[in-house]
Amino acid sequence: MKAYDYHKPHTVKEAIDIMGGLENAKYIAGGTDVMVLLRQGKINPANLVSLRNVAEISRIDTQNGIRIGAGVTHTQIANNEFIREHYSALADGAGVVGSKQIRNVATIGGNICNAAPSADTACPLLVLDAEAVIAGKSGERQVPVDDFIVGPSQVALEKGELVTGFVIPAFGDRTGSAYIKHARRLAMDLPILGIAVRATVKIGGAQAACRDAFKLTDVSDIVKRLEAEGLVLEDVRVAMSVVAPRPVRARKAEEAAKGKTISEKVLEELGEIAASESKPRDSFRGEAWYRRDMVKVLTKRALLKSIERMTGASSMVAPSRLW
Amino acid sequence: MKKEITFTLNNEEVIVEVDPKWTLIHLLREVLELTGTKEGCGVGECGACTVIVDGEAVNSCLYPVMEVEGKTVATIEGVALPDGTLHPIQQAFIENNGVQCGYCTSGMIMSAKALLDKKSDPTEDEIRTGISGNICRCTGYVQIVESIQLAAERMKK
Ligand SMILES: Cc1cc2nc3c(=O)[nH]c(=O)nc-3n(C[C@H](O)[C@H](O)[C@H](O)COP(=O)(O)OP(=O)(O)OC[C@H]3O[C@@H](n4cnc5c(N)ncnc54)[C@H](O)[C@@H]3O)c2cc1C
Ligand code: FES
Ligand code: FES
Numbered sequence: 391m392k393a394y395d396y397h398k399p400h401t402v403k404e405a406i407d408i409m410g411g412l413e414n415a416k417y418i419a420g421g422t423d424v425m426v427l428l429r430q431g432k433i434n435p436a437n438l439v440s441l442r443n444v445a446e447i448s449r450i451d452t453q454n455g456i457r458i459g460a461g462v463t464h465t466q467i468a469n470n471e472f473i474r475e476h477y478s479a480l481a482d483g484a485g486v487v488g489s490k491q492i493r494n495v496a497t498i499g500g501n502i503c504n505a506a507p508s509a510d511t512a513c514p515l516l517v518l519d520a521e522a523v524i525a526g527k528s529g530e531r532q533v534p535v536d537d538f539i540v541g542p543s544q545v546a547l548e549k550g551e552l553v554t555g556f557v558i559p560a561f562g563d564r565t566g567s568a569y570i571k572h573a574r575r576l577a578m579d580l581p582i583l584g585i586a587v588r589a590t591v592k593i594g595g596a597q598a599a600c601r602d603a604f605k606l607t608d609v610s611d612i613v614k615r616l617e618a619e620g621l622v623l624e625d626v627r628v629a630m631s632v633v634a635p636r637p638v639r640a641r642k643a644e645e646a647a648k649g650k651t652i653s654e655k656v657l658e659e660l661g662e663i664a665a666s667e668s669k670p671r672d673s674f675r676g677e678a679w680y681r682r683d684m685v686k687v688l689t690k691r692a693l694l695k696s697i698e699r700m701t702g703a704s705s706m707v708a709p710s711r712l713w
Numbered sequence: 714m715k716k717e718i719t720f721t722l723n724n725e726e727v728i729v730e731v732d733p734k735w736t737l738i739h740l741l742r743e744v745l746e747l748t749g750t751k752e753g754c755g756v757g758e759c760g761a762c763t764v765i766v767d768g769e770a771v772n773s774c775l776y777p778v779m780e781v782e783g784k785t786v787a788t789i790e791g792v793a794l795p796d797g798t799l800h801p802i803q804q805a806f807i808e809n810n811g812v813q814c815g816y817c818t819s820g821m822i823m824s825a826k827a828l829l830d831k832k833s834d835p836t837e838d839e840i841r842t843g844i845s846g847n848i849c850r851c852t853g854y855v856q857i858v859e860s861i862q863l864a865a866e867r868m869k870k
Binding site: 392393394395396398418421422425426429430438440442465488489490491492494495576577578 | 714732733734736755756757758760763769770771772774775776777779780782824827842843844845846847848
């Protein structure tokens with residue numbers, strides 16, 4: 391490993407200034423991607439600029455939606471009651487990154503800026519309409535995460551810029567979300583497939599009746615009950631990871647869901663459309679045909695899980711274990 | 714280009730010269746000669762290198778040494794009492810066959826300690842999540858989980 395110098399700024403401004411004066415420098419947050427790349431000799435920076443001591447990007451603010459600092463760790467996100475309740479998909483995603491030790495230091499900013507096709511917080515941020523807040527020499531700008539992630543290891547950052555955090559709007563109490571990481575093991579494994587869904591719904595009947603639907607044990611019975619209660623999918627988001635060079639939204643499926651009353655047929659259709667929008671490849675973690683088939687299955691499950699959470703039927707349960 | 718850092722290691726203040734490119738495990742094993750902490754994979758996958766920094770279990774193989782400044786670090790060497798009396802977690806691992814070859818054991822015990830320090834009465838699920846970053850090739854984990862349960866019971870008393 392080549393020698394490098396290690397800089398520890400305490401403010402965003404200081405970080406940008408230090409970065410501006412250095413050649414061949416890289417930001418480091420939790421270091422769980424950077425340190426691995428360094429040790430493998432895949433990167434050789436002369437300088438690391440640490441964001442770990444920048445307090446202003448390590449906070450969670452819950453006014454008008456939420457603002458999550460880029461330096462917030464996955465452990466902090468997964469344990470945050472407000473996020474678990476209102477932005478469940480993100481708590482799901484952060485809660486299944488790597489292992490306890492990794493989550494204790496790895497940050498959401500690092501996960502998004504590293505831009506792996508399998509990044510576990512990417513799909514949740516996409517379905518939650520999150521925007522990345524970026525700071526640079528010339529000030530601050532805000533970019534939807536969907537535009538921020540460009541491709542594998544590629545994000546829309548100009549030289550010297552850093553992400554200070556992510557802002558997510560407030561969704562009313564008719565919204566639920568979920569992320570399902572489909573992997574061979576519950577820990578220390580990258581997903582074969584990741585699916586996040588957010589659903590904002592309108593209920594004809596009583597919310598309590600929808601809640602009761604989830605006491606049934608057969609999925610088709612649950613859907614029939616919800617259909618009978620006139621549950622309408624007002625606004626749905628679907629995002630998929632590991633089916634393309636970057637995590638992507640299934641926009642056609644989202645569009646098709648708009649205004650539909652829930653039914654088995656509608657759920658099947660949404661899964662089919664999302665699968666048709668995926669472009670998975672064969673890899674040792676799973677074959678393309680299998681991934682595509684699982685898009686159908688998991689889109690449906692994540693949608694039902696979102697609705698279940700919206701009705702308040704279940705508290706946070708790791709979806710991989712529930713289903 | 715050495716730099717001086719100060720931190721607390723197993724309840725003692727340490728002042729040491731480090732190279733900024735070191736990781737915490739390098740400082741512990743190669744410089745301070747505390748070889749109880751093991752290195753397995755060196756890239757965050759196995760947990761053999763687990764130590765506790767400011768109350769949280771972390772992989773010392775990925776921890777930049779420059780971030781240790783001002784922090785409180787606990788390693789396996791500081792887990793037993795100074796007179797040699799073993800910690801209840803260590804005792805339980807011995808009695809319950811939580812140790813076979815021993816390579817994963819320091820890391821397992823540090824993960825278990827980080828968990829029990831926060832939560833004295835964890836569920837089996839919480840224990841399994843607590844050690845989810847620690848690979849053991851020998852035991853099959855059952856005895857390890859039971860050892861932690863036994864330690865938790867004894868520590869409550
Ligand atoms: C054993 C192991 C298991 C893992 N398992 C998973 C997993 O299951 N799921 C998953 O998604 N990931 C996993 N990862 C990858 C990694 O832990 C995550 O991507 C993590 O969130 C990265 O965060 P970090 O703070 O450690 O980033 P760092 O390594 O510090 O940085 C990552 C990249 O982002 C840049 N960066 C960081 N913060 C900022 C910022 N604020 N502004 C601009 N650029 C920034 C850095 O320059 C670097 O390019 C795993 C890694 C390891 C070692
Ligand atoms: S040596 Fe650190 S996790 Fe394997
Ligand atoms: S006892 Fe041998 S690896 Fe765990």
